[in-house]
Amino acid sequence: MTAIERDGAFADFLREEFAAAVADGLLDVVEGDALDVDLPEFTACVANLPYGVSGDRLPAAAGGAAARVDVPAEFAERMVASAGESEYGRLSVSAQHYADVEIAERVPKEAFDPQPAVESAVVRCTPRDPDYVVGDEAFFLRFVKALFTQRRKTVRNAVRNTAHISGLDDPEAVVDAADEELLGSRPGTLEPAAFAALAELARDRGSPTEA
Structure with a gap:
């Protein structure tokens, strides 16, 4: 077991309280920020x-x-x-x-x-x-983030209005290629699989740039 504790006083307490486990190699107490340390x-x-x-x-x-x-x-x-x-x-x-x-x-x-x-x-x-395919995970998550900044808009307008966030060079090409019923929906009604399919279409037609 590895325990990560940012507070030095608490880390010292853990080492003392579970000294036997530490000595036996059953517990490793790492002092540091869990967002920064190298995790085993x-x-x-x-x-x-x-x-x-x-x-x-x-x-x-x-x-x-x-x-x-x-x-x-x-x-x-x-x-x-x-x-x-x-x-x-x-x-x-x-x-x-x-x-x-x-x-x-x-x-x-x-x-x-x-x-x-x-x-x-x-x-x-x-x-x-997931039960769907995502070719570029970073773009998928960025695309989802972008559309949810316009959650009250239709997907059509969300794609158009957030190209500066998603990195799409040609959002109109995505709109032209997407299903009309999907474009009339709101981002908050799309299942993750629908976001994935739309993100793949955007990658194919919208020429996204790297973030």
Whole structure:
């Protein structure tokens, strides 16, 4: 087991409290920021994350391993939201691109000392390959991000208005090639697979530039 702790005093406490496990090579305490340190190979991740760093990188952070993470309840609800729900957004698509995600349990404020300002939830992430093909993952995620900045617009206008974010050189070519029913939809109603198909069309017709 590898424990990563940013606070030096807590890292020292862990080394002292579990000195036998450290001596036997069963526990390695790494002092540092989990966002910066070189992570060893691992098969599972359990984390109580600083809420200020819960972001879009979280779904991929487990590196293909099963994960149970404690996050703000609102953040958790966005991770597991389905297309058409108000909480559904780019975090939902990116999380569900990497894994099956579910809220395992709710955690009240009283479970912490000091108490946070928000309710929490434990999210279980079970990695799996998506049931669609993405040729360029970085572009796919950038494209999803772009369209959700225009979530109240139609997909047609979202593609046109966000070329500076997605990196499309020719958004009109994408609009001309896309299905009319899809173009009349809103980004918040598209399943991840639909985003993937549209992103692949955009890559093929829109001549995206590298970010």
